[in-house]
Amino acid sequence: MSRFRDAFLEMMVAERGASKNTIDAYRRDLEHYEAFLTHRGVSVDRADGADISDYLAGLEAEGVKSTTAARRLSALRQFHRFLFAEGITGSDATASVDSPRTGRPLPKYLSEEEVDRLLAAARDVEGAEGLRLTCLLELLYATGLRVSELVTLPASAARREEPFLTVRGKGGKERLVPLSPASQTAMRDYFPARHSFLSAGVDDSPFLFPSRSEEGHLTRQRFGQQLKALALESGLDPAKVSPHVLRHAFAAHLVAHGADLRTVQQMLGHADIATTQIYTHVLNERMAKLVAEKHPLAKRRLGQARGMGKRSD
Template structure:
């Protein structure tokens, strides 16, 4: 066994013994570190002699090969942990990974639904019979009208809608309260659902929540809400993987901006502490506009003569 292989195996044994790392994790670290060692060998270096410049050269090699920044960052994480181990064990007097910056990963654009997709979901919910249909329509109308986080939606108190409100007072992250306007359609859905709300409670029981449940929390769980939306997606002819409470939150924000809402107002309604978090939706709109031009503008057509 080569010195590099021996050092890697000792590191993996530590992960297994001291951190209880899973088998898949061990295999991933082994692959990543062996790949790094092979790259060093081409530079006439070993894991024991590698410098910060050697690690940078490896990352540049990964980038040139077209590796995704997220994957390269995972490789660098393995290298960093490995060198921390060597330093702590006294096998090296320095840690060459401390001077290395992680690859810039960028921020993935959120998945969204079109307005047509949302209409399909709402239609499918309204077509569902009985109390279940009224509750589902109410959940969907509130979610799309307000952009609430799913945790905020399912835990809404019944007091929040006691007097047919035009706005919801929502307590979000950090206990901060914010006001979110309700559409007429959402208010109508709330009124209709309240007529059957007691059917979701044991006979004679009461609940402080708008969407009560017999579960341990006393209200509809986030997991059940996600399941209901997946079922609704299937009924609407949409991909279940494309529909979730958070995707509807994204749709709320994107569609508002699409129709001229200002970014600061959307930030307040979403409950974002920093407007930079909300600005991601402007990038979504930019990408959609670019796709629209690419698909429909005559000058963007291949072979078009000008």
């Protein structure tokens, strides 16, 4: 059975540019599925919808999260579609299988006022560290980059005159991301201070945010720690603040101010518009809360409800 899996994974790399992490995740999911089929004496090319439904039912019985089950089913769908497309099977075994309900939570993000407080705290940090923190935050909030994309930006990003970045994202795919004037200014202010973060005896680095780490650039973990320290300084709950939360804030604030969803999708580097649509749910929730709190009829009904709740003596 592994030969089919290996052929599928080779296709994912060659035709879709899947990253090593993606391939490793697919391999683990498919190996788990194949072990289930082997136990019941069914080969991959003979599996049908009932086998897959039983596999999913087994995951549920084991207490596997619905999000994990949905991810595994996504891997199985692509695998079985590949087998069908290659003529290995006569049909797509996953065609009749329903996806698990994930109950996907809305993304957590900061308000515009909270982002302003974080930025103010970064500007209050003195010296090269403050310049770097300000640059990191301005870039992250202006572009919505993944933290791995942010910390590995090339030094050439600060030398460009164009008001945008060329970012290499998941699967090696490139996208253009516009820069705000504030983020461009922050990069110009920070760039002369880069040498402060170089290892002893090192003249320069290919990275915009070099460090003495083994990777040669600021690590995701270190930046996450710095963000939490800034949260404390700005009076925010550190548990609410992370690089990914700022990426969500970037997208949610754009959508709230009327940005086109396709444009936001391109800037975030989402392969599927459905991933970006979660931010419309955030906006809908905010609008519903606003109406409930501010609309005069809602206030009147709330007052009536409170009045009805009072006991008469």
